[in-house]
Amino acid sequence: MPLVIWNDSLAIGIPEIDHQHKQLIEQLNALVDAMHTNRGKEEINRIVQFLDLYVGQHFYFEERCMHRYKCPVASDNEAAHSKFMKTLVEVKDELRKNGSSLSLAIKVNEQLLDWFVNHIKKIDRELKPCMNKL
Template sequence: MPLVLWNDSLSIGIPEIDRQHKQLIDQLNTLVDAMLANRGKEEIKNIVYFLDLYLAQHFGFEENCRQRYKCPVASNNAAAHTKFIKTLSEVKQELQTKGASLSLAIKVNEQLLDWFVNHFKKVDRELKSCMSKL
């Protein structure tokens, strides 16, 4: 069962970014489920590999939009993205050294999934107002 269900409160109103956000939430939910169910190193590794690639694409897309539309929160958003990548790297390191665990699943839930929800609602929504000014 997903920990975070996509709903309208998570939407920022930009279809491409909302689609990407939904995919990220789905993958993070899948990662937590895989760890809790002890599904195996290979499946978990594949999910993390997907997240690495997808996050690079998504964060780049968002940051390009922020620069293009001269959104004032662009530097704060880039810093937040960097912090998220650092946390994901810590999760990957712990997965490699200790394997999946309940405490790591909780960390993914609290520090990655919850981060996204708050980030969507507080920071990413500002992009829509920047885009609508043009």
């Protein structure tokens, strides 16, 4: 069962970004679930590879939007994205060295999934009003 279920409270009102956020939440949920239920290494690696690629693309797109619309939280957004990417690298390193574990599943849940939901609600939501000003 997903830890975070996409709903309107997570939508920021920009369809392309909302779609990307929904995809990322689904994959982060899948990763926590796969790790928690001790599924195969191949499935976990597939999810991590998807996240690695998709997160980078999403963050790049979102950062460009924030700069284009002169969003005042653009630099905060970039710093937050950098922190997320650092944590994702730590997760990948831990998986490579020690494999999946309950403690790593908890880390993914708390430091990636919960972080991402809070980031959407606090920072990403600031983009839509900036777009409406132009």
